[in-house]
Amino acid sequence: MTLRHPNRAILPILVFFSMLSILLGASATSSQAAERPNVLFIAVDDLRPEIFCFGVEKMVTPNLDRLAERGVKFDRAYCNIAVCGASRASLMKGLRPTPTRFTSYLTRADNDAADVPSLPMVFKQAGYHTASNGKVYHHNNDDVEAWSRPSWRPDKSSLWWALPENRALVTGQRIRGPAYEAADEPEESYPDHQICDKTLADLRQLAGQDKPFFLACGFYRPHLPFVAPKKYWDLYPTDTIRLPDNRYFPRDLPDAFNYTWGEMRAYHGIPKQGPVSDETAVQLIRGYHACVSLVDAQVGRLLDELEKLGVADNTIIVFWGDHGWQLGEHGFWCKHTNFEVASRTPLLIAAPGVEGGRVCRRIVEYVDIYPTLCDLAGLPKPAHLQGMSMRPLLADVQAEHKEAVITRHGGGDAVRTDGFRYMEMHTKNGAGQLQGIGMFDLKKDPGENQNVAEDPAYAQVRSRLQGVLDAERKKWNLK
Numbered sequence: 001m002t003l004r005h006p007n008r009a010i011l012p013i014l015v016f017f018s019m020l021s022i023l024l025g026a027s028a029t030s031s032q033a034a035e036r037p038n039v040l041f042i043a044v045d046d047l048r049p050e051i052f053c054f055g056v057e058k059m060v061t062p063n064l065d066r067l068a069e070r071g072v073k074f075d076r077a078y079c080n081i082a083v084c085g086a087s088r089a090s091l092m093k094g095l096r097p098t099p100t101r102f103t104s105y106l107t108r109a110d111n112d113a114a115d116v117p118s119l120p121m122v123f124k125q126a127g128y129h130t131a132s133n134g135k136v137y138h139h140n141n142d143d144v145e146a147w148s149r150p151s152w153r154p155d156k157s158s159l160w161w162a163l164p165e166n167r168a169l170v171t172g173q174r175i176r177g178p179a180y181e182a183a184d185e186p187e188e189s190y191p192d193h194q195i196c197d198k199t200l201a202d203l204r205q206l207a208g209q210d211k212p213f214f215l216a217c218g219f220y221r222p223h224l225p226f227v228a229p230k231k232y233w234d235l236y237p238t239d240t241i242r243l244p245d246n247r248y249f250p251r252d253l254p255d256a257f258n259y260t261w262g263e264m265r266a267y268h269g270i271p272k273q274g275p276v277s278d279e280t281a282v283q284l285i286r287g288y289h290a291c292v293s294l295v296d297a298q299v300g301r302l303l304d305e306l307e308k309l310g311v312a313d314n315t316i317i318v319f320w321g322d323h324g325w326q327l328g329e330h331g332f333w334c335k336h337t338n339f340e341v342a343s344r345t346p347l348l349i350a351a352p353g354v355e356g357g358r359v360c361r362r363i364v365e366y367v368d369i370y371p372t373l374c375d376l377a378g379l380p381k382p383a384h385l386q387g388m389s390m391r392p393l394l395a396d397v398q399a400e401h402k403e404a405v406i407t408r409h410g411g412g413d414a415v416r417t418d419g420f421r422y423m424e425m426h427t428k429n430g431a432g433q434l435q436g437i438g439m440f441d442l443k444k445d446p447g448e449n450q451n452v453a454e455d456p457a458y459a460q461v462r463s464r465l466q467g468v469l470d471a472e473r474k475k476w477n478l479k
């Protein structure tokens with residue numbers, strides 16, 4: 001359309017269309033680019049759904065709540081293995097963990113599944129600029145071919161304690177400083193603030209390019225130690241913290257499911273065996289909450305920048321924690337189990353064309369993230385994927401998805417359905433002899449405090465869930 005040679009009769013029409021095109025300019029640009037949406041992929045270390053919008057009302061998480069309003073909150077999302085490196089590698093490769101693949105925090109995706117492309121790799125191959133800041137994989141040099149530029153992390157010295165007296169307590173690899181720290185230090189000195197700064201700079205650079213981007217941003221907290229500026233601790237006064245009611249091992253559960261949370265015992269002030277004092281437990285919970293609010297603030301900065309750059313409406317945002325965390329439930333701390341609190345995770349997905357502010361109660365698992373992102377970006381899904389796309393759920397949160405999700409860790413395998421958790425423990429990292437069975441009726445016992453596996457009233461359910469686990473093992477060759 002041109003205004004170069006208008007005649008009097010068509011001039012008003014041309015003016016109308018010109019104005020319309022100016023008015024629609026922004027959306028026309030976005031709809032062209034919407035064919036290739038950007039991806040902002042936000043990973044958080046050790047974050048369980050301890051977030052206001054997930055029903056934990058004491059939490060101060062206005063930015064995650066804002067993100068939930070933009071997208072769909074998956075209220076029942078589960079990692080496939082509750083340990084950092086393995087969960088991340090499994091998610092990024094779209095493959096389930098087994099007794100020999102994706103087993104520990106030290107897992108390398110490029111060792112354990114070298115022959116299949118990772119999620120960022122399919123985006124890179126499709127012409128995206130892919131970049132990674134902070135803790136995305138466990139190892140900064142994992143899956144190097146998948147990134148358009150070297151992965152970036154803050155200086156190691158910023159990762160731990162701010163106060164010199166706490167740093168001085170570190171005298172060896174397994175002799176760490178305190179499990180928590182509230183220091184009146186500027187937020188800029190904390191690694192997550194620095195990771196956010198780097199990601200903001202990248203966003204400013206990448207938003208102006210012709211290529212769409214897949215930008216991964218991994219925050220370190222609320223992983224131990226719980227170090228956060230004092231201002232975040234002040235959001236959670238000591239006298240407002242309640243310890244969980246179920247600080248005991250589940251009744252009638254075989255001891256094979258017991259767990260000694262060795263990870264936390266390496267920190268100064270934590271006993272080498274036995275429970276922590278109630279006083280320490282309260283401070284640990286405060287520290288965890290403070291770290292969640294610290295991360296929430298960084299997410300807010302990312303959301304603000306997307307808006308400012310005008311790319312928010314054409315960017316898929318995926319927010320995920322790599323597994324759950326035990327905050328004293330069953331007397332446990334840390335992750336490394338198959339209980340609900342260790343395997344349930346926060347998952348938020350906002351995407352162009354997806355109506356925000358909705359809650360999905362269908363059970364989903366982390367191997368489902370890879371195919372979902374392929375679908376949302378219109379990329380073909382590689383044949384090796386073992387998950388199921390959640391795109392139908394983003395369109396209709398009531399759509400059918402799957403009956404059960406499977407999580408595993410060490411010798412343990414678990415099935416989680418709408419109403420039950422069924423767990424087995426085997427020797428040899430899950431490949432050997434059966435050591436015990438556990439089952440919880442989650443409608444009656446959401447805290448998983450009473451094993452019902454040996455209760456005759458549940459014999460039929462137990463047998464059905466055992467069948468589900470066996471079928472999944474066979475289907476995916478998990479043994």
Ligand SMILES: [Ca+2]
Pocket residue numbers: 045046083084085223322323
């Ligand atoms: Ca982790």
